[in-house]
Amino acid sequence: MPISRICAHCGKTFKTVPSRLKHGRGKYCCAKCGHDARITQLSKTCRACQKTFVVQRSFAKQEFCSKPCWYNWHTGENNKQFDRIETTCFVCNKPIKLNRWRFENYEFHYCSLKCTGIHRRTWMAGPKHPLWTGGGSRDRGQNWTSIRKKIRERDNFKCTHCGMTEAEHIQKYKRRLTVHHKEPYRLNQDNSSYNLIALCLPCHRRIENKLIKNLTPLEKLLMATRPRKH
Secondary structure (H helix, E strand, O other): OOEEEEOOOOOOEEEEOHHHHHOOOOOOOOHHHHHHHHHOEEEEEOOOOOOEEEEEHHHOOOOOOOHHHHHHHHOOOOOOOOOEEEEEOOOOOOEEEEEHHHHHHOOOOOOOHHHHHHHHHHHOOHHHOOOOOOOOEOOOOOOHHHHHHHHHHHOOOEOOOOOOEHHHHHHHHOOOOEEEEOOOHHHHOOOOHHHEEEEOHHHHHHHHHHHHHOOOHHHHHHHHHOOOEO
């Protein structure tokens, strides 16, 4: 059943069906009134320079006459970032300025990402970290230090894959050659000589990654349920 409505542009009474009102239509009595209403210009006052300007009705929410006025307004005291508070970096005590929201809602304040990382490495390390699961163990069994030394000597202090010497390894990576378990120690705790080889750091990483990919689902389950060894 048609419903009587008043045209939002000319004020004339007209009839429309409820389905048009449901979808946001039925505001104007004819297409001409709808077109005229959309192109009708409004007079507004710029918030920045107080100058009067004209906009179409579809831009009725516009508050500034130009982009420079918008920029000048938002870079002054009206900017939410303008109200800054002086404080010091929690790590290096360097003077910094923060907006009020960040100052009030964050417990620690930093001057840079470097200082953020330095603090979080201690503040969120170990049991303090929300994802802490109990940690791992560096234990490789009895006499691991002497066993590792013998394996390096057996392999002539060279990486068995690329041939890098231990002297070159120390110069480049600041540490001795690593000793790798062919079968993961977490599976069988085997420190026998045939299960160990000397490797440089890059070769060790590549072999470890390949080894993990080739593990069976049962072996992966066993490694996940035992304490992690580094």
